[in-house]
Amino acid sequence: MKLYSAKDIIPIHIIQFFLLLVLHSSCLPLTRITPSQPLKDGDVLASDRGAFALGFFTPSNNSRKRYVGIWYNRSSKPTVVWVANRQNPLYDNSGVLLINIQGNIVLVYNDTHLNRNSSIWSSNVSIPSPSHTFAKLQDTGNLVLIRNQGRRKVMWQSFDYPGDTSLPLMKIGVDRKTGFNRFFTSWKSPDDPGLGNVTHMIDPTGHPQLFIYKNGAPFWRGGSWTGQRWSGIPAMTPNFIFNVTYVDNENEVSMVTRVVDPSVFLRMVLDNTGHETRTIWQAKEKRWLQVWYGPTEDCDHYRRCGSNSKCDPYNGDKFECVCLPGFEPMNLLQWNMRNGSSGCVRKKNVSTCQSGEGFVKVARVKVPDTSKARVDKSESVNLKGCEEKCLRDCSCVAYTNLDEVKLSGCVTWHADMEDIRTFDNMGQDLYVRVDAHELGKYGRKKHYGSLGKEGMVTVVVISICLITFLVISLVYWFVKYNNQAKRLHKDYWFDGENNSDVTLFDLKDIVEATNNFSSTNMLGKGGFGSVYKGLLKDGMEIAVKRLSKYSGQGIEEFRNEVTLIAKLQHRNLVRILGCCIDGEEKMLIYEYLPNKSLDSFIFDQAKRSQLDWRKRFDIICGVARGILYLHQDSRLRIIHRDLKASNVLLDSTMNPKIADFGMARIFGGDQTEANTNRVVGTYGYMSPEYAMEGIFSVKSDAYSFGVLLLEIVTSRKNSGHYDDVSSTLVGHIWNLWRESRVMEIVDPSLIGETCPKYEVLKCIQIGLLCVQEYATDRPTMLEVVSMLDNDSTLAPPKQPAFLFKKTKCDDPNFSISEGVNSTNEMSTTVVEGR
Structure with missing residues (x-):
């Protein structure tokens, strides 16, 4: 046996120490990228305190795409904040992030076609002395490329090229x-x-x-x-x-x-x-x-109310679009229909730069678009100086302070004022120029100008004459309108169309049938008014939809619903019996369905058990056939545009009947899609091409049906919270489907011997096929009915649209309508991006 001396032992310990050091350092995360130390797929570059990490990632479980990104490293699920190769993903693990001979950060991969490494992303900067460069991830989340020669200098940084995250x-x-x-x-x-x-x-x-x-x-x-x-x-x-x-x-x-x-x-x-x-x-x-x-809010969307008006979400039950002082609606008919997109124009026979004009304060607003405004940054100019500056310029229509803290500077507008909205507390004050007559309405001090008080006497006399003329005109038109209202008849409302199937009820009969619209007879209340149960003298039970005079459903929607449903005959469509028109009163009379709407069952913890799987499957099939009838089998091709659980009514035998055709549209025989600037429907049920671009077709109804089907199977609302605060029911089901765990989301009351698993899975798959992101991938309702009736093999669904919530307004009753509210829910109008 060999004996070791002290001399022999010391070198061995030193060697062991260095071996341990090398092995340990190779296991540590990278702290920088250098020309000799690249970042390979699987490596992680961490910031000094570990808040952020840089590496390769795949955005979804079913994707082969690889990206280089920065993520917040302290959450359980890494939160990506920046991506390098956004437009050029990798499709394998051969990617390497390195410093090349030019000193740039470059992402390369193994190009099997060219049999060499190819670059797909680079920092692309010119760097002298590239051998002295390195990349480092800062604790702010900023990836920096540094030249370290004499003194450190940042040559490139990711903060200069933001992604979707600030x-x-x-x-x-x-x-x-x-x-x-x-x-x-x-x-x-x-x-x-x-x-x-x-x-x-x-x-x-x-x-x-x-x-x-x-x-x-x-x-x-x-x-x-x-x-x-x-x-x-x-x-x-x-x-x-x-x-x-x-x-x-x-x-x-x-x-x-x-x-x-x-x-x-x-x-x-x-x-x-x-x-x-x-x-x-x-x-x-x-x-x-x-x-x-x-x-x-609706009022947040650009030019919601057109030019020279403000959008006021706090306007109570009144229309949210309000003309600025001195202006009136450009299109009064549209305005009365609660569509303010045409905006406002200066009132007739009013000209600026006249004696006696002044300014009216419009309080707490987002001031108009300033892209064409004129700005005076002088701190010596206060609000009074800004007013005088605007008054001297005949083209100036409004002003405000530039700096609301110092109350200094001046911003003036000289053309149409765009995109104004009211806030409840923190807005700026805008001062709008008006003439003497308009100014008098607001009790404001007048600027007499060169005419002086004598000129103002003339203005007052003229104003009195104008007011007298206006009063006489109003009385005349009121009397004329009242007489016309009394002469209303069927041809007036329906342009003489053949609507012999529609019965005109007398108001007194409806009042008697509903016990004078008693609250005990009320079945529900929505944005267009209230629905009452009624009993006619002959014993027939009816449902009366009484439209509020302030409802968004005007003459067009009213006529639309009556004329459409009168022409439709199908066991899965609600039947209209007639209407009642008397002055400002407009009512629709339907058949009475005792079990109310589908949502009152599937979303109610106590009542959902009353719908076993067989009843739910029958409801699904019935709704599908009703929509198919609208799309293909009726005399008209109709797109419903607001299919949802609350618009499916149930009769005494739980047979489903589709209701609420106020937002439906008729297509021509060979028409497949249409476009609208006014999107209607309910958030959570709208297809992406409709919500974003206003394009609707039979496939947008198919999308709504898919959401409804998934809700029926799960007894859960699409707008509920799943996985995290941003996931929808559709997104949650999609994730479970990919993991073969989708039965976990099915309503527990359905699980049992009487519930065939294969049929439930088939319905979920059909629902996912209907909510696919692209309309061309979705089945038609004819194909849906065929899939429900047969046991043929179904195609695998592609990724759905709207996996995550789009707004905070995640109430399923949160509806979007043509300037108005949904027929069945009391809700606020929402305009999503088109």
Whole structure:
């Protein structure tokens, strides 16, 4: 046996130490990328404190695509905040991120066709002394390329090329000298990081503003900078979480968000629907907490109410579009139909720059689009000076302060005013120019001008004459209208069409049948009015839909529903018995269905057990046949456009009948699709091409049917919360389907010997086929009926649309209608991006 001396032992220990050091270091995450140390697929580059990580990832379980990205590393599910190769995914694990001989960060892969490594992404900068460069991930989430020669200099950074996520210290804006623009772009979809069609940027035109563009068109305007926030985002006022630094000079216009507490992680994500979500990380609960979401209201959408008007969501039951002082609706008929898109124009026989004119304050608003406004940044100009400045210029139609904090500077408008909305507390005050007559209505001080008081006497006399003439005209037209109303008859309302199937009921008979519209007879209340149970003298039970005089369903929708349903005869469509028209009263008389609507069963914990699987399957088949009749078998081709659980009524034997045809549209015999600028329907049931672009067809009804079918099988609302706060029922079912766990979501009351699993799975598969993202992939209702009636092999479904929620308005009763509210629910009008 060999003996070791002290001399022999020391070198062995040293060797062992260095071996352990080398082995240990090879197991540690990378801290930087250098020319000799690349990042391979499977490696992770971590920031110093471990908040962020850089590596390769796949956005969904069923995808082969590989991307290089940065993610927040402290959540259980990595939250991706930046992607390098958005447009050029890898399809294997051969990718390597390295520093090349030019000193650039380059993503290369093994190109089997060329039998060599090829580059698909690069930082693409010119770097002297490339051998001295390295890449490092900062704890802000910023990947930087640094030249380390003498002193360190950042040659490139990921913060200059944002994805869909804004992080603190990331600059957004335009370099006025070079034209370099930093802005956000949404992902194509939740599973595809490719460049989407939604962008969020600062538009430097005129007085700079924050915009969200969808398909290149303005979708939402955050407004101009007011000194402490963007005018369209009151919630952005500096708070305990973050503040914003805004710069607007000859070199740049930009903004940088900073968190007050550096330990707080804040992010804002732009999604492919045009909405933004600002969240903070709750370390203790290990979840994201939403602190802001927008846009959320109709009034947030760009030019919701056209030119020279404001959108007021706090206007009670009245129409939300309100003309500015001195203006009147351009199209009064549309305005009365609750469609304000045509906007307002200056009142007739009114001219500016006349004696006695002045300004009316429009309080708490997002001021008009400033792209063509004129700006005076002088701090010496106060609100009074701004008023005088505007009054001296005959083309000036409105003004406000530039800086709402210092109450200095001046912004003036000289043409049509666009995209104004009212806020409940934090808005700016806008001062609109009006003539002497209009100003008198508001009790404001007049500017006499050169005519003086003598001229004002003339103005007063003229005003009295005009008012007298106006009163006489109003009395005349009122009497004329009242006489016409008394002469209303069937041909007046229905343009002489042959509607012999429609009975005209007398108002007194309906009043008697409903016990004078007693609350005890009320079956339900919706956006268009109330529905009452009635009993006619001959003993027939009826349902009376009494339209509110303030409802959005005007003459067109009323005629539409009567004339359409009168022509339809099918056991799965509700039958209309007639209508009642008396002055302002408009009522529809339906057959009475004792079991009310489907949603009152499937979404009720106590009543859902009354619908076993056989009844539910029969309801599914009945609704499918009813829609097929509308699309193909009736004398008209009809697109319902508002198919949902509350619009499926149940008779005494639980036979389903489709109701509410106020929003239906008739197609020509060879017509397959149409387009509308006014999207109607209910959030959660609308197909993507309809909600986003206004395109509707038989396939958009098929989509709604698919959602309804999945709700019937699961007894859950599509708008509920699943997996996390952003997942819809459709998205949750899709995830379970891919994992072969879809039976977990089926209503537990259905599970048993009487519920055939194969039939349930078939229905779920049909539902997923109907909600596929692209209309061309969805089956027609004829194919759906055939699939339900037969046991043929079904095609595998593709990814559904709307896997994640689009808005905070996730109530299934949250409806979208043509300037109005849904027939069956009391809900607020919502316009999604078209």
